[in-house]
Amino acid sequence: MxxxxxxxxxxxxxxxxxxxxxxxxxxxxxxxxxxxxxxxxxxxxxxxxxxxxxxxxxxxxxxxxxxxxxxxxxxxxxxxxxxxxxxxxxxxxxxxxxxxxxxxxxxxxxxxxxxxxxxxxxxxxxxxxxxxxxxxxxxxxxxxxxxxxxxxxxxxxxxxxxxxxxxxxxxxxxxxxxxxxxxxxxxxxxxxxxxxxxxxxxxxxxxxxxxxxxxxxxxxxxxxxxxxxxxxxxxxxxxxxxxxxxxxxxxxxxxxxxxxxxxxxxxxxxxxxxxxxxxNTTVDTQAPTNFTAVVGAITGSSIELLLNGTDNSGNVSYNVDYGTGTSAAFSPSGVQKSLIISNLSPVTNYTFNVTAADASGNPALNNAIVLNATTLAKLECSGTDTQAQEGSFSLGYKYAFETIGTSVKITFELLDIKAGLIALLRKQSNLSETQMTPVSGQIFTQTITGQTLNSTINYAVKFAYANGLSVTKYFSYVVGSSCSLGLETSSELKQHYYPNPVENKLNLQLLDDQNQIILTDLLGRKLVELTVKSSYILDMSDFKSGIYFLNVKNSYGIQNVKIIKK
Known part of the structure; x- marks a missing residue:
């Protein structure tokens, strides 16, 4: 006692x-x-x-x-x-x-x-x-x-x-x-x-x-x-x-x-x-101090905000308003908080109004801090398909592969309505399956980490449900690619062009040591014609914003790529 x-x-x-x-x-x-x-x-x-x-x-x-x-x-x-x-x-x-x-x-x-x-x-x-x-x-x-x-x-x-x-x-x-x-x-x-x-x-x-x-x-x-x-x-x-x-x-x-x-x-x-x-019955009138907010890592769908502040209560609460949404978080006094604002649109500028307060509602003296940041091009390939390697699909399924840093977020949605549904991500090499996380409805996601830029991964999804199962075809995705933005590539030509949309420098990773490239505008006017090595940086800083077409010819064939200039 x-x-x-x-x-x-x-x-x-x-x-x-x-x-x-x-x-x-x-x-x-x-x-x-x-x-x-x-x-x-x-x-x-x-x-x-x-x-x-x-x-x-x-x-x-x-x-x-x-x-x-x-x-x-x-x-x-x-x-x-x-x-x-x-x-x-x-x-x-x-x-x-x-x-x-x-x-x-x-x-x-x-x-x-x-x-x-x-x-x-x-x-x-x-x-x-x-x-x-x-x-x-x-x-x-x-x-x-x-x-x-x-x-x-x-x-x-x-x-x-x-x-x-x-x-x-x-x-x-x-x-x-x-x-x-x-x-x-x-x-x-x-x-x-x-x-x-x-x-x-x-x-x-x-x-x-x-x-x-x-x-x-x-x-x-x-x-x-x-x-x-x-x-x-x-x-x-x-x-x-x-x-x-x-x-x-x-x-x-x-x-x-x-x-x-x-x-x-x-x-x-x-x-x-x-x-x-x-x-808390004692009135707290002391406002948070040393409030700071800066932009951290940016992807095609998220922007990181790094927040910090100190307060006598031991914790600081943060609120973020960005027009289309709001977000909130808290952190111990003096400890930096990483707040990820997700589900953003690619290549879009966002303005964040960030405020800080303590548990009693006392606002920081330098509220609000205004931050601006633009999301990158979303490095994603997505679409809808009905092909199956096991079982069958009626309406089919939606798929999306998105590169976020060195990770790839894989999302599948089954369009056929099934009871008792679960989804397992199936890896082609060293065949293995991992249960995916349900998001809502019949949407499932899984993020695989530690991937290498420009490497190719191959995955399918097994949908298991009451009295049956169906397995999608295998999808090959090049880590870091953005085919949803118009990368028109045949399955044989694993060549890469990034970032796309591009602001100044377009990186080319080609298959041959000698490659002929031709850049034209929407009217078909030839703007660039060069023979380049397998790795080449095309300077597009002098070109106006708009759509261009890059023709690449080498011993592997001819490839046409739509390029968006920001």
């Missing part, structure tokens, strides 16, 4: 904050509510409510088998510690008899946005489900402390935040704890889950289980270290019902989805040293 004075609380929180600044978007500094459990006996009724009313039907959810009680044997304070005890005992309440009893406490304090810290030891007995969690104050759950006055919204539309739960993940390693979010878009067996294996035994050692909740995201921490953050791209009533006050629940459930209870079970405890809630 750890005795706590106000000075110790502030000092320990200061130490935690030194690690937290770099991990969460808002750091909460002011202790607004706590229970240190310093008075022996019954649980402090000013802080806590015993929720004992059975749901309709006489059983708790998830096939649990316990009665929740207000008995002193199930919840009490002793020597500065809250003891929550689950017991095997016959107990009759509300005309229902059950074989197990346990506690379920509701905090009488509710809040919106902040940080919760709970220092606890957890039971690991088979069939037990200890939990530290939160529900919205407006949840319609008969018997809850806030229900009579505020219970108007059904679960899961109210939103549920599971700070820590143990016992329902028996397939995981020992000492594994998890956090979860239940929302209308994902509830019950939710996909919004993060977990971590605790280094020291959770039943014999205290650990601090924390949740940091801001308007932007919810992060879960173990002993001050973030292990899962929930931050959906679209925040609406389906994905983000977390904009109303929530209260804290402490309980131990028995059986049900926690699995069979041990035959020798008699009782077990979750022991809690403290529960603390932090918010």
């Amino acid at each position: 750890k005795k706590n004075t106000l000075l110790q609380i502030l000092f320990s929180f200061f130490l935690v904050c030194q690690f937290t600044f770099a991990q969460v978007d808002v750091v909460y500094n002011d202790l607004v509510w706590s229970d240190e459990f310093n008075t022996n006996g019954a649980v402090n009724s000013t802080n806590w409510f015993h929720q004992t009313q059975l749901p309709a039907g006489g059983n708790w959810f998830n096939n649990e088998v316990q009665h929740y009680t207000n008995q002193l044997t199930n919840s009490f304070v002793d020597a500065g510690l809250l003891n929550l005890v689950a017991k095997k005992e016959n107990f009759t309440d509300q005309a229902v008899t059950k074989e197990y009893t346990a506690p379920r406490l509701n905090s009488k304090f509710a809040f919106k946005y902040g940080r919760v810290d709970v220092r606890a030891k957890l039971p690991k007995d088979a069939g037990t489900w200890p939990a530290i969690w939160m529900l919205a104050k407006n949840v319609n759950e008969d018997g809850g402390f806030f229900d009579a006055l505020y219970g108007t919204v059904n679960w899961p539309a109210c939103g549920e935040i599971d700070i820590m739960e143990h016992g329902i993940t028996r397939s995981q390693p020992d000492n594994y704890i998890q956090s979860a979010l239940h929302t209308p878009s994902s509830f019950g067996n939710t996909t919004n889950i993060g977990g971590v294996v605790v280094g020291n035994d959770i039943s014999n050692n205290y650990h601090i289980y924390s949740m940091n909740w801001s308007p932007n995201q919810i992060s879960f921490l173990l002993d001050g270290v973030v292990y899962y953050t929930y931050n959906p791209t679209v925040k609406d009533t389906n994905t983000w019902p977390f904009n109303t006050e929530q209260y804290i629940l402490l309980n131990i459930a028995m059986g049900g989805i926690a699995g069979p209870i041990g035959t020798n079970f008699t009782q077990t405890s979750m022991v809690i040293d403290y529960v603390r809630v932090f918010q």
